[in-house]
Amino acid sequence: MGNHAVSWGVLRSRAQVIAAYPITPQTQIVEELSEMCADGDLDATFIKVESEHSAMACCIGAAQAGARTFTATSAQGLALMHELLHWASGARLPIVMTDVNRAMAPGWSIWADQLDSLAQRDTGWMQMYCESNQEVFDLTVCSYKIAEQLDLPIMVVYDAFLLSHTSEVVDITDQGPIDDFLPPRQAELKLDPGKPYAFGSLVMPEYYYEMRYKLQEAMERAGGVIDSVLEEWAERFGRKYGQVEGYKLDDADIVLVTSGTTTSTTKYMVNQYRERGEKVGILKMRTLRPFPVERVRKELAGRKRVLVIDKNMSPGLGGVWAQELRAATAHIPDVPPIQCYIAGLGGRDIRPETVRDVIEHGKTQESLEKEYHWIQLKN
């Protein structure tokens, strides 16, 4: 299952400090990791903590001391970490975290919805969304390499149950080739009694501004680093990924923009439209931060329709992916209105018929009449 794919990714990445607090649907990740540690398969310190806030605090301390760290959470647990997410990025610590997308309560829900991770958009973390359990394994390993090259934290994100509890075929790459791909972390500055530095002290206005500049400068480099790490992964292991990925996209008039497992079910429906000769394709979003602005502009220009399926809702405005895409493509000529469809909140099943209804409705929308559309809303 997806949760075990993460555990194996962390094992293969030789994480040194793991701190976590259980929350459904993430719990199996750290359950398996604790067994790997107890059995001696993974030479890591496993720290049991009393909250997600403490879990992130442990990762921050360990990463500051130069260790390779891991934690995992979902929904309210991620929200409880919020303060320290800013600390991790501001302190430039390459922490890797899994967030299993779970709807925010209330209503109390354990099912998939992307708002938990999307709401952490401005914390300075990179975020990558996964469509399959193979991607979960591969991107967990790649995340360490990306994060450590940039000294930025990264979140690997995937849907509750649809991946977390679904078993499917995953190729678990052997340890040797992964050791070649991912050498041990070499922290340039770290807590070291033999070579003391002070970390986390007061920063006066004359320096804070430049610290933020450096953080943003790292984010600007992040796109290139992600591309090069994913290219190296593809060369070594034959599985190719990008910050955005097209599916039957080249000649598509109607482009569905998807993320996570919604992409798979959308591919199933797009195949049916293609059999009827309709030019429908998919732009699959992988990274929320850094946002792949140039790629999005290039891929969406010249299309007849852009239909975003947002498995989230930012109350007061609409789907988050659609808002990001609108901001990225504003004033870019030849990009059609970006239509936003809210679907799948709180684990509501996104079925092929849901995607069909989006496509058929989207065909009728020449202009941007509404900021967002509800799909299959019950009365």
Add this chain to the structure above:
Amino acid sequence: MIEIRIHGRGGQGAVIASKILASAVFSEGQYVQSFPAFGVERRGAPVAAFTRIDAAPILIRNNIYEPDHIMVLDPNLLATGICTDGLKKGGIVLINSENTPDFFKGLDDFRVATVDAGSIAAKHRLGSPSYPIVNTTILGAFAKASGIVSIDAIISCIGDQVPIKPEANAESAKEAFESVILGY
């Protein structure tokens, strides 16, 4: 693509059954997907688990609403109608029961098979005599009833994946393979 739904009660092992079935089919060269009904499980409450099988990578990721075949670990669940809901015409209904297939009425659209998995599992001391764990046993019967997977693959995966009493589980599956009654 073949879609299979397993109905049982919390504690009978439906989720593990769907995983072992998926592993067995995978070992024979097919793509598989296995998942539980996405919910909160309690001992004794009705549960369902799903397995998808295809020659090509499986794209579809939503729940299964119209299964090709079903397995029913607790025959009392049949009366609720949830088991056969959406089941395709001609689909196999494999029931854990001491009765023969003709005992079950109202299933004329389907191919009914029965196996006394409860007694077989109890004999092999799987679970307790009053609440035997029948998941591995019924998979043996499913191999015979469906022909989708070989009994050898089922037994091999039971050996790999069942942590406690793997031999007894394998023997039980084999006995179910031999004793399942096909009403078609």
